[in-house]
Amino acid sequence: MxxxxxxxxxxxxxxxxxxxxxxxxxxxxxxxxxxxxxxxxxxxxxxxxxxxxxxxxxxxxxxxxxxxxxxxxxxxxxxxxxxxxxxxTELRPAYHRIVRTIDHARLTAHGVTGVLRIGFQPGAEYEHSPAVIADFTRRNPAWQVMLRQVGFADPIAALEAGEADVVFARAPFERQQHYRVTVVATEPRWVILPVGHRLSTAPSVPFTELLDEAFVALSRETGCARAFWLAEADRGRAPVRVATEVNGIGELVAAVAHGAGIGLTAESTRLFHRDPGVVFRPVDGIGPCELVVVSRPADDRPVVADFLGACAGVNAMEITI
Structure with a gap:
């Protein structure tokens, strides 16, 4: 005993x-x-x-x-x-194998044969995305769509880690040339101004009027995205004056509202990030921006091709803002 x-x-x-x-x-x-x-x-x-x-x-x-x-x-x-x-580094692949195994078992039990994992970069919201996803699921009833938010600074890290099959993102982004990029929509770049700014009531703003302004910039780790949203290629010899840095679109809008500076964004941002302290105005003299869906070049599954085709199809649709 x-x-x-x-x-x-x-x-x-x-x-x-x-x-x-x-x-x-x-x-x-x-x-x-x-x-x-x-x-x-x-x-x-x-x-x-x-x-x-x-x-x-x-x-x-x-x-x-x-x-x-x-x-x-x-x-x-x-x-x-x-x-x-x-x-x-050692946990990540093991974790995703476990999650995929559990998800597969759960979905099989409910008659679902596959999952398309869609990542969304913060700031890549788009009014036609729900329609695209609904159309995809209607035509692929045995597939389930799983949505997840990916990192803002490096949206394709989710693809590299095997956490997503496709990712909605704003171009440009680092290492873009190594991925298959499908353009979903093209939008003009607008400026976010604090209420009461000298240009806040202008119907449109020439970019030359913004060259001396202090800008709210994306963090340096975003690389080419930071340069694009500061419109560095359109400045000629005028240097950019950075007032502060932020890590996302929500932070950008908040920083402008609090008087930290001004910032450039996509036109549709005003649909998803409204703030009484800012106004959005179109900008003349700089090119548009692109919303894209990114996938791995070697991923030739028909289900991925079908989704990319659905995304490309909305590029011709009229954007209502």
Whole structure:
């Protein structure tokens, strides 16, 4: 009897010890998302969780592992420690295999034979996207569409990691030449001005009138996108004056509303990011922007080709704003 009690206690201790070192699937998702966003607030928004929940999860994993995973020197823009980078690199493929396996089993049980994973870059909202998706699902009833928001600074990272099959994004973006890009819509670039700005009541604004203005810029990590939305190619010799940097369209609108500067955006932004502190005006003298759907060149599945065809079909549709 004494031996049995001892065995019971020993096994119980082993189970408890294992639980102490167990990473829940949700905690892994939080860590992987934080590795993409490098920002607690954006990670919380993307996962529909509180920022406290994100912080609590990361600290819990650090306690289990016994070392820091996140560098918190700058609370607004965190980074990963070398150990954190190693852990994320090794976890990511395993996590996505598990998620795909569970999803496949669940969908098979409901008679669904496949899933098309569609990523959306923040700021790539488009009024015809729901119609495209509805048309796709009508013609492919055995396929389910799964939508997810991808990172703003690097929207195609989701494609590279195998987390998405296609991604809606704003061109240009880094490494664009390595992907298949289908143009969904072409829109003029407009300027966001604070209410009361000297040009806020103008029917349209010549770009030459904006050359001396302070601009709200995208972060440097967005690369060619930052240069495009500052219209650097249209400035001639006039240097750009950057007042502040932001990490997304919502932050851009908010920064302009608070008087930080002005910014360029797509015309349709005014449909999705309204703010009483700003006005949107068309700009003369600069070219348009493109909303695109991005896919891997080697992905020749008929279902992907069908979706790309549906997206290309709306390019000729009239945009009503």
């Amino acid at each position: 004494r031996d049995r009690n001892f065995l019971h206690v020993a096994v119980g201790a082993t189970v408890e010890k294992t639980r102490e070192h167990t990473m829940e699937l949700r905690d892994i998702e939080i860590l992987l998302t934080l590795a993409e966003e490098l920002h607690f607030g954006r990670t919380a928004t993307r996962l529909h969780l509180s920022q406290a929940r994100i912080s609590q999860s990361v600290k819990s994993q650090e306690r289990r592992i016994g070392a820091p995973l996140v560098d918190r020197v700058n609370p607004r823009a965190v980074g990963l420690t070398p150990l954190g980078i190693q852990l994320v």
